[in-house]
Amino acid sequence: MSTDGIVTRPRRARDFVVGWLSRVGISGRTAVILAPTLWLALFFLIPLLVVLKIAFSAFALGQPPYLPMFAWGADESLSITLHFSNFLFILQDALYANAYINSVRIAAISTAIALVIAYPMAWFIARSDDKYRNLLLMLVILPFWTSFLLRVYAWMGFLGRNGIINNALLGLGIIDQPITMLQTEGAVFVGIVYTYLPFMVLPIYTTLVKLDQSLIEASADLGARPFMTFLTVILPLSMPGVVAGSMLVFIPAIGEFVIPSLLGGADTLMIGRVLWDEFFANRDWPVASAVAIVMLVILVVPIMLLSRAQNAVVEKDA
Secondary structure: OOOHHHHHHHHHHHHHHHHHHHHOOOOHHHHHHHHHHHHHHHHHHHHHHHHHHHHOOOEOOOOOOEOOOEEEOOOOOEEEOOOOHHHHHHHHOHHHHHHHHHHHHHHHHHHHHHHHHHHHHHHHHHOOOHHHHHHHHHHHHHHHHOOHHHHHHHHHHHHOOOOHHHHHHHHHOOOOOOOOOOOOHHHHHHHHHHHHHHHHHHHHHHHHHOOOHHHHHHHHHOOOOHHHHHHHHHHHHOHHHHHHHHHHHHHHHHOOOHHHHHHOOHHHOOHHHHHHHHHHHOOOHHHHHHHHHHHHHHHHHHHHHHHHHHHHHHHHHO
């Protein structure tokens, strides 16, 4: 059986694509950059513009539940109507302010807790023997093999009044009555930290595993204690991983919906639940879109601070 046809077809397709790109004036490097740019524009920029358009629209009973921003007049002139009432409504209602504050606070505390837990884990994995390292990394990633919702429901079984923890404490005689752990802010912290812990461990591990061991040995030879070596050598060199992990945990945690709804109580209202209620319960898409836009603006500040810290570390190392 001849394979000439199988070999030449990919070559002909490649030559056709290269020739077409050359005719339209697109170089190979530009084509490589163009692909992810189009992807981001299609799945990020365009949806963002749609949400922005709805945020400046007025609520209406119908399908879709908002008035069009652009309208053509009888003389074929285009009129643009912007409604700022949605943003004013959010700024004047304390419910939304409390939800924003709760979201930022819970996400920040959860990120700090995840960092404290993840750093020793990442250090242990990075300094472990090569034959055990892959196994330890697999154990970190193992929770992702199960459903996210299933993992949250499992924590409900652990933290409930008739859950495993309360039954164990009652059986040991440590407590006389079940402790209320579910539907509390602490349960939300547990759920968020457990869910996003691998996103903190893996970036820190990546930086620690590349750390030059001779730097640590040189610090010890110069008389530095282990804690001072950590503060002056290990921690500064691992900051890119710390910053990357913090961003990977903080950004999704601030908009978390499932964990606060299942593990939290009435005092743990976060912006994800507000968005759900506005979109699906109240069907007020303009207000919901405005809430999302304000949340994006709030996220810009920590993202810029974390990016600046990461760039400062990179420039210092360079």
